[in-house]
Structure formats: structure tokens, C-alpha cells
Amino acid sequence: MLQNDALIGAEFETLVHKQIGVQLGAGMFGYSGGIDYHFSNSIRSSSLSLQYISTGVGANQYYSTLAPQFIYRGKKWLTLRAGLGFVLSKGPAYKIAFPDGKSYDAFYLLSIGAYFPI
Numbered sequence: 001m002l003q004n005d006a007l008i009g010a011e012f013e014t015l016v017h018k019q020i021g022v023q024l025g026a027g028m029f030g031y032s033g034g035i036d037y038h039f040s041n042s043i044r045s046s047s048l049s050l051q052y053i054s055t056g057v058g059a060n061q062y063y064s065t066l067a068p069q070f071i072y073r074g075k076k077w078l079t080l081r082a083g084l085g086f087v088l089s090k091g092p093a094y095k096i097a098f099p100d101g102k103s104y105d106a107f108y109l110l111s112i113g114a115y116f117p118i
Contacts, residue, residue: 008027008028009025009026009027009028009030010025010026010027011023011024011025011032012024012025013036013043014043015038015041015043018041019037019038019039019040019041020035020036020037020038021035021036021037021038021043021047022034022035022036023035023036023049023051029055029056029060030053030054030055030056030057031053031054031057032051032052032053032054033051033052034049034050034051034052034067035049035050035051036048036049036071037049043117044073044075044115044117045073046070046071046072046073047070047071047073048068048069048070048071049067049068049069049070049071049081049083050066050067050068050069051066051067051069052064052065052066052067052088053065053067053085053109056091056093059091059092059093060091060092060093061091061092061093061094062090062091062093062094062096062097063087063088063089063090063091063094064087064088064089064091065085065086065087065088065106065107065109066085066086066088067083067084067085067086067109068083068084069081069082069083069084069109070082070083073115077114077115077116078112078114078115079112079113079114079115080111080112081109081110081111081112081113082108082109082110083108083109084106084107084108084109085106085107085108085109086105086106087104087105087106087107090103
């Protein structure tokens with residue numbers, strides 16, 4: 001199953017210690033927060049991430065997940081992300097998103113975007 005967590009959004013990340021970063025994100029249909037382990041002492045490097053992701057908010061929440069991910073950061077602006085989101089809870093809108101009645105324990109997470117270090 002392929003699902004997105006926030007169609008259009010933004011994230012803010014800062015290094016808190018050498019290769020460790022924390023990030024918060026928000027978008028049209030969700031929000032996230034997580035901790036990242038960068039492969040070098042730079043926020044511009046690729047990383048492994050563990051994130052809490054909520055797809056939807058309030059009555060429009062589909063589910064929330066705990067998501068280990070690999071984040072690729074190109075040298076200039078490209079960023080790619082791939083991982084698995086393990087379902088922690090299902091919200092009121094879950095049945096709307098999955099009317100077939102199937103219950104999923106995990107989702108593939110894929111994204112492409114641009115990053116702009118400040």
C-alpha cells in the first residue's frame with residue numbers, strides 16, 4: 001500500500017549534536033516529527049530517520065505511524081525519502097480512505113522534494 005502523509009508541506013530540521021538532527025513538519029493533510037542520524041556532520045547529508053507521522057487531523061485523521069526511513073540529500077537541492085510507516089492508531093477517517101474494510105499494519109512511504117538549508 002502506498003500512501004502520502006502530507007501532499008504539500010514543509011519541514012524544519014536542526015542539528016542538536018554533531019550528526020543528530022530533530023525535525024518537525026506540517027503539510028496540507030498531516031504533520032510529523034522525528035530524529036535523524038546524519039552520515040556526516042552536516043544537515044546537508046543523507047540520514048536515517050525515525051518519525052512519528054499523523055496523516056490527517058481531528059475528525060479527518062486517517063492514521064498515525066512510527067516510520068523508520070532513509071533520507072537522501074543531493075549536493076544542491078534534491079531530497080528523496082523511503083521507508084515504512086507502522087500503524088500506531090487509526091482515526092475516524094480511516095474507513096473513508098479504506099472502504100474495502102481491510103486493515104493495514106504498515107504502509108510504504110515515498111517522497112521527493114527540494115531542501116533549502118538556512
